[in-house]
Amino acid sequence: MTGTLIFDPLLPWPLIAVLAVALIIGIGLALWRGLSGWPLRALAGLVILAALSGPAYQVEDRAPLNDIVLLLEDQSASQNLADRASTTTQAADELAARLAARQNTEVRRIAIPDGADNAGTQAMTALSEALAEEPRGRIAGAILLSDGRIHDVDRAPDLPAPLHLLHTGRSTDWDRRLTIKNAPAFAILGEEVTLTLTVTDDGAAPEGVETVPLDISIDGEEPQRFDVPLGRDIELPLTLPHGGRNVLQFTTPEAPGELTDRNNTALVQINGVRDRLSVLLVSGEPHAGGRTWRNLLKSDSSVDLVHFTILRPPAKQDGVPVRELSLIAFPTRELFLEKIDDFDLIIFDRYKRRGILPSLYLDNVRNYVEEGGAVLIAAGPDFASADSLYRTPIESIVPARPTARVLEERFRPSVTDLGQRHPVTSGLEREFDGDWGRWMRQIEVEQTSGDIVMSGQDDRPLLVLDRVEEGRVALLASDHAWLWNRGYEGGGPQLELLRRLAHWMMKEPELEEEALWAEATGQQMRIIRRSLSDTVGPVTITTPSGDVIERELSEVQPGRFETLFDGPEIGLYRLENGDQSAVIGLGPAAPVEFEQTIASAGPLQPILDRTSGGAKALADGLPRIRDVRPGRPAAGRGWIGLTPRDAFETLSVTQAPLLPAWVVLALIAALTLGGWLREGRR
Structure with missing residues (x-):
């Protein structure tokens, strides 16, 4: 129990002050007039002022509260290196026992797991949450058992007591790590990009090592x-070797004695994109669709178009001066012999044999396709004639044979059952809301190879790939x-169809009809299989540690099969299906927990200094625990300090006036009467 003197004035303090001033003036007048009873009168006035201030004696019944010590245990991934986990657990148990044995002390043990989404060790966040749950007036200190590699130092709370770090590192620890800088997310095919790679040794690394081996693998191939x-x-x-996603893995083998090989690998995923598509458009004659082809191709800023329209065959004699026949000469030799390999796509629009392109040039077109080129034939009535492009050396690569019939009847193009599964035509109905407009003419052809993805009149082949x-x-x-482009009968998805068609011919990965890929979100991947088949078998997943897992794929739309898979670990996964x-x-090859593995107090040192705490190595043994006054250094050789808070809980409060009211009144009356008698006797 404790007692204190308190004041509960009967009048406001300013009014009491005014009365005190009046009392002083009265005493001064008494002295000036030479009244002999002024001391007694002054005492009576003071008693009145004291009574008005309401003095009382307050007694509190207090119960002392224990000090609280926060004991934080780092259980993140980097704490599993070497013997750090067992060292931390053993030290935490012994510290908890020592603290519990202290008088008026309670321990709060807090585990710190790995942060979500590769956030690393969130020790300061855990400390802030623990402080929010406890009264600040009872916190005597915080002790963190960790390797010191904290990734949320900027969230450190305002601590009311010392923070100490007991780190799990040893003086002999060393580690080798590999880092990649300035890796781009995209790169242009055919152009060189430069990555900056660094292999460094941290800690007490062996001396005399100047070079290390480095393995480089692309898309999981032999490094x-x-x-x-x-x-x-x-x-x-x-x-980059190909378009789409290129997965590059850089690895330096684990060296004897290093802490871990988790940071010896770096994964880089770069999407290969084409800078510009080079297209050669050869129109056999002027017609209404020629301008449409040109406008569609020119509207794409990524397309370099070379367009020639044959306005007049060389055998025609109509008296037109030669200088008026064309703006420039048709450079057939340059285009079809010397620079044909520079084109990504060649389009023959209603072209027929006219003696302009000799058989040697067309034979070169066939070789161009067989070696990886692409040719699109937009057939008109000329394709069914005796001068058809089909009756040239490219016959062997054309997937359908003309029957010489030209069907001049209206029909509505439609996507075939196979076309519903093919990426070029899959979902075209959804791309264009409403019925497609009809076409007026179709060339009858018979399929000889390839896939019919669109049909026309009476289900005859319309688009063959x-x-x-x-x-x-x-x-x-x-x-x-x-x-369709003119909006006839509502038009149709011409732009989307031709865009997909051109990109399929350019071998863009997203339009491959047989493809397997995955999209990652955190630790989960969506595995996608596209196929022209009605069913596909299970996908085989090989984890970074070599475990093999099979997952069934479900068809989510025609030709597209998917499944979700939660990766058990971070690293490179291999997928196989047929x-x-x-x-x-999946995730970074070297998580943030393993970017720096050598134990250090460096990241926490500003916070330790601010709270007067210190850092000790558990390898040197557990430090002794002392009490220190607030503001004093709380760490020294072999010891760490806690600040006793002397917190208490008030159970009850009682108040009693210093003197009863009747005693005060009697005292005032006696002093006043004494002063009057003194002056009267004189």
């Missing part, structure tokens, strides 16, 4: 090994696609 200098930035020029060795060929058996394979990196 190539190189020797690279240690501790220096290495500029690595790279040209085929692969020819390394290249691709498409045949559109009508020259009335331009009606003859299709893919790789994907």
Whole structure:
């Protein structure tokens, strides 16, 4: 129990002050007039002022409260290296026992797991949450058992007591790590990009090592090994081998004695994109659809178009001066012999044999396709004639044979059952709301190879796609696609169809009809299989640790099968389904927990200094625990300090006046009467 003197004035303090001033003036007048009873009168006035201030004696019944010590245990991934986990647990148990044995002390043990989404060790966040649940007036200190690699130092709370770090590192620890700088998300095919790679040794690394081996693998293939200098930035020029996602894995083998190999690997995923598409458009004659082809291709800023329209055959004699026949000469030799490989796509729009392109040139077009080029034939009535482009050396690569019939009847193009599964035509109905407009003419052809993805009149082949060795060929058996562009009978999805068609012929990965890939979101991946088949088997997943898992795929739309898979670990996963394979990196190859693995108090040192705390190595043994006054250094050689808070809980409060009221009144009366008698006797 404790007692204190308190004041509960009967009048406001300013009024009491005014009365005190009046009392002083009265005493002064008494002295000036020489009244002999002024001391007694002054005492009476003071008693009155004291009574008005309401003095009372307050007694509190208090119960002391225990001090609280926060004991934080780092259980993140980096704490599983070497013997750190067992050292931390053992030290935490012993510290908890020592603190519990202290008088008036309670311990709060707080586990710190890995942060979500590769956030690292969130020790300061855990400390802030613990402080929010406890009265600040009872916190005597906080002790953190960790390697010191904290990733939320900027969230450190305002601590009312010392913070100490007991780190789990040893003086002999060392680690080798590999880092990649300035890795782009996209790169242009055919152009060189430069990555900066660094292999460094941290801690007590072996001396005399100047070079280390480095393995480089692309898309999970057999790696190539190189020797690279240690501790220096290495500029690595790279040209992507294909479009779409390219997964590059860089690995330096684990060295004997290093803490971990989790940071010896770096995964880089770069999407390969084409800078510009080079297209050669050859129009056999002027017609309504020729301008549509040109406008569609020119509207795409990523397309470089070379367009020639044959206005007049060379054998025609009509007396027109030669200088008026064309603006420029048709450079057939340059285009079809010397620079044909520079084009990504060649389009023949209603072209027929007219003696302009010799058979040698067209034979070169066939070779161009077989070696990886692409040809699109937009057929008109000329394709069914004796001068048809089909009756040239490219006959062997055309997927359909003309019957010589031209069907001059209205029909509405439609997507075939196979076309519903093919990425070029899949979902075209959803791309264009409403019925498609009709076309007026179709060339009758008979399929000889490839896939019929669109049909026309009486289900005859309208759009046929085929692969020819390394290249691709498409045949559109009508020259009335331009009606859609003009909005005839509502139009149709011409722009989307031709865009997909051109990109399929350019071998863009997202339009491959047989493909397997995955899309990652955190630790979960969506595995996608596209196929022209009605069913596909299970996908085989190989984890970074070598475990093999099979998952069934469900058809979510025609030709598209999917499944979700939660990756059990971070790293490179290999996917296989039939003859299709893919790789994907799930999460960073080296999580943030393993970017820096050597234990250090560096990140926490400003906070330790601010709270007068200290850092000790558990390898040197547990420090002793002392009490220190607030503001004093709380760490020294072999010891750490806690600040006793002397907190208490008030159970009850009682108040009693210093003197009863009747005693005060009697005292005032006695002093006043004494002063009057003194003056009267005189």
